[in-house]
Amino acid sequence: MSDKEKLIIFDTTLRDGEQSPGASMTREEKVRIARALERLRVDVIEAGFPAASNGDFESVQAVARTVRESIVCGLARAREADIARAGEALRDAAAGRIHTFIATSPIHMKMKLQLEPDEVVEQAVRSVKQARQLTDDVEFSPEDAGRSEFDFLCRILEAVIDAGARTVNIPDTVGYNLPDQFGGLIRRLRENVPNADKAVWSVHCHNDLGVAVANSLSAVLNGARQVECTINGLGERAGNAALEELVMAVRTRQDVFPCKTDINAQEIVPTSRLVSNITGFAVQPNKAIVGANAFAHESGIHQDGVLKHRETYEIMRAEDVGWGANRMVLGKHSGRNAFRSRLQELGVAFDSEEQLNEAFVRFKDLADKKHEIFDEDLQALVSEATWSLENERVRLQSLRVCSETGERPEAELVLSVDGEERRAKAAGSGPVDAAFRAIDQILQSGTELLLYAVNNITSGTDSQGEVSVRVEKAGRVVNGQGSDTDIVIASAKAYLNALNKVMQGAERTHPQVDGV
Template identity: 65%
Template sequence: MTNQQVVIFDTTLRDGEQSPGASMTHDEKVRIALALERLKVDVIEAGFAISSPGDFKAIHSIAKTVTESTVCSLSRALEKDIDRAAQAIKPAKQGRIHTFIATSPIHMHHKLNMTPEQVIEQAELAVRHARNYIDDVEFSCEDAGRSEVDFLCRVIEAAINAGATTINIPDTVGYTLPHQFGETIKTLIERIPNSDKAVFSVHCHNDLGLAVANSLSAVVNGARQVECTINGLGERAGNASLEELVMVIKTRQDSLKLDTGIDTRHIVPTSRLVSGITGFPVQPNKAIVGANAFAHESGIHQDGFIKNRETYEIMKPEDVGWNTSRITLGKLSGRNAFKVRMEELGITFETQEALNEVFSRFKILADKKSEIYDEDLQALVSDVCSGDVPKKYVLLMMEASSSTNKQPTAAMVINVDGQPHEVTSEGDGPVDAVFKAIEKVVQSGARLALYNVSSMTSGSDSQGGVTVRLEKSGRIVNGIGKDTDIVLASAKAYIDALNLLTIEPRKTNPTSAIM
């Protein structure tokens, strides 16, 4: 008997983008979608079509580009939302409309101001309307974790009768415990007369650190789709981590008797891509994708590992993509070898000019570094392929200095709308001096909410990845800079964040953070 298949539904591009400061550009969303397709994700939730013109455009582009995965758009249980979602996914080879409405007493009373009967009616109407466009319709009961089971049975039965093919049970606020959540899934499947006509799904949040445990408990009790994100990205404390869920199912097939269609060799490259684009670093001890996930420091552990790998490793690092991190490209490498390696990483170029630009930057970097890593290449692409971000501010020149007996200083030339501005400033350190110099010119009024530095690869010549988070009038953006010079990377990150602040906010309509 073969293991039962679990559908992997990735919502990095929708729920993951709801993380404060994690907003992605159009081109970045398409790049991540292609990486998810290469990972063999079953369903890619590409966004919330009605939330903004930018989201609609990104979903539409992904629907035209992705061919192997189902492309999905979220919508509230409203006809206008569903119409917009249908338009966005229209080019998709395989499309899905995902509609939702809240079902918990607190949400129905305080947010929706609707009676339970009205919610059931609205759910039915929404699913029927979605089915006018497409056969693959998912219905979600927002805040199901705090909903009454009897009411869930009624609304889900109605949704399935109306044509829903997937029923999602979200633990929207991460409130439930694994044994409770598993029992809820089991009860719903047993009590709902037409439950056999739909796939049951779960979408768990990590507010209490239980998202993966709750998702696995649900799967053990009959759910056959899990909704998750790369690196556990998402609203508040995040979502269930795709890499953890997939590797638990793969590693413990002896117990779970389940499987997924994920090509696990692409987990680490996809994790690095998402981290680089969003500016959210992966903690070193993060399961599967953290830098220390397969490191052995203790002498006892090292001794056992040397004698037999399985003494301290239950997975092979190469199975999740760690063996592809080092490459042999260098300053003598040719354009063709460079292009082939990029294609192996899932990176393609729409034009020869784009390839030439990245290759030129690669050559410059290769002159600075003795070894080039895949993370370096992905960083180069991130720097070049951000054409939909306006460049109001451009760094033309920077010189920073610090010494034991002198106040650190920075001298810069910054283009503002094409006009160069020279400026100098002092600071508590070279980075502080650089930031103060930039602010002398732009006077943004933004607050520095986060400054984070991480080494992208090993060695003293590693590129440094800098994330600068700015907050202004309640809006949060993440700027990213990369360079072997960490002060220069910091300047790039700060200016990147300032440019993002010049873009109109993408989420123009109020959105309910489902699940």
């Protein structure tokens, strides 16, 4: 494989992935994911959209200061203020990239930008030149390229490459293309843009028709040497091309692909689980590579074949992508130093002793309930501990539920609201419904529950249950997560986590209404 070209893996989980409704992450959560992506050996980490909000700026800045082995990228519209803001956020990066974009389809230029084609080209060139004054690594994307006129696309791409763009990215912004069509577009562009050899060709595919990975792979076979993707395929609408599927397709079919990646595949499953835990977006069991059933064989014929010779029904080894790597590491007799050391190995660093102490207290509480504590358990309790210290106005003090056959379940709870103890009691159609109604009696949040989902964090009857809820108020959608060995308590924690976010107010909006 030494003679093969490199395929650059550009991960946008922290930017485009965050645009899934309710998937907004805190600065600390973004840094944790960025560390995991660095261990995964992702080439480029798109950390956010610095001009979107102060929160996004600070998150990109924090990732840029933390990551040393991967390029850290900030997104910017083709506007002077956006690019300046991105440059400032990336100032401390070991290697920084500015990714700027402007719409190029006729409908977008006319209806959204209200600019003539010549003006769009001028603005794109001006923005790339400005970005090059801040970094040598500039990427340009023509938004809605799939619906742009081919000749105009060639013209603007030639101009931005001349202006200094080292990467040109072709996004299928609305997920409309099909594999042969999209791969053909990449081939034609590379053949018709005179200076095509002066830039890396990249693709960014959305999954509205379920073919984002197929479109990306088709583009690679037609000369693209960067793919933009997300962990678990996270992203707005139907999501983006899934990093794990792209990487393992290229790795598994080296007889087809003329390129290779530098990804450390054994970090795929741990990174997938971390992203799922932080965002609250569960991975479906039959999801390729990272789903719980991805390497399961129930058919007797399949089981017999795998036992005799693995390759009869398995084209990859589960261990190669990280399955089985998360072993039990700690128990109730483990001390603070062992706890801190294992979390450091997982890429978790605390900003203060207070955060460490909060997490350690939760670890000891969990160890009293659960004999074996796995890495996934540690990630979940760290998420809860760091969030609660910084943002928790309302905390669950105690919860008692009564549920029996033939009787309407009741819940009685005590909440701490801004330090004041409040009590409530309510009945419901089930113990979770009763608990939620009791919470609403106290908080009167006025939210609508959009999603309630339960998953087990690890295997076994003593596993923690991880509950995800999604609530909406006045157009703002947030996710909440909670975990506990008692699923009703986990549900109450998740609901309160979401309501705490709502009570913070709309400190952050989705950064990109009109993105690639």
